[in-house]
Amino acid sequence: MLLFEENNNWETKLLPLITKYKGKKHPLEYANTYQLMIMVILSAQDSDANINKIAPAFFNRFPTLESIKSISLEELYPYVSKVRNFNTKSTWILEIAQTLQTESAIPNNLNELIALKGIGRKSANVILRESNAPAEGIIADLHVIRVAPRIGLCPESKDGNKIEKQLMQLLPQNLWGEIGMAISFLGREICRPTNPKCNQCPLQNDCHYPLKTL
Incomplete structure (x- = not known):
């Protein structure tokens, strides 16, 4: 049957x-779309609880996307070192910051979101849902x-x-x-x-x- x-x-x-x-609200404790995007990337193969734990120090040091775009990976590592696969995720985050430059450039549609490194369909759908953008997937x-x-x-x-x-x-x-x-x-x-x-x-x-x- x-x-x-x-x-x-x-x-x-x-x-x-x-x-x-x-x-x-999603269990990730974010304050805006920038924070959500970063936390969604970091949470892949990791727990929401762990990402919530490291997030305050991360965003205190990097309050905006603009604050990341010109730093080195070595400057990012201490704030994400307790996250699984932090080396790869740091590379993705830095590349996204350099690509988008500003928070206002964060896409609000599925195709542009999944074109960014480290953001697959699941992550993009979370970002769209939490941003009250039209759903393009589940x-x-x-x-x-x-x-x-x-x-x-x-x-x-x-x-x-x-x-x-x-x-x-x-x-x-x-x-x-x-x-x-x-x-x-x-x-x-x-x-x-x-x-x-x-x-x-x-x-x-x-x-x-x-x-x-x-």
Whole structure:
């Protein structure tokens, strides 16, 4: 038996989830789009909690994109050394600063964002969502990759881009801006990898996960 259904009125079924988390700020503790962009880049393969921890010192030293564009990598390293793959990420950040020059040049569309080093579709979708820009895709972070197939939205895959594409084909565009982050919060707070709190889930009546436990 298939544990996902391509046409099963998911738009209506997902409304309680979207209502629960609509507009909830991303766990990264940023103050503006510049900070969000830098933190999203640093958070790849790392935890939001770790990035939140190192961010205050980073932004105290580099309060604007302009303050980064003329420095050396060696000046950047002490502020990101506790971040995974900080050498590569520092190179990306410096290149972005030199390319954009000013914060006002940070793109507000998907294609221009993913053209920047270190920003893939997931990161770009986060930036667009948090900036209240029109959604051009769906956030597919590690939580979405795990939870979307579990609840029955799509087949299992470890490929975030594949999960995103499947969700975009399944769901109307008016849901794109919120559904990814809503599923992510669901995965963080309720639909945990082990011992999920199914009795607290707004999708408990439509989720396919209980079928796997029968």
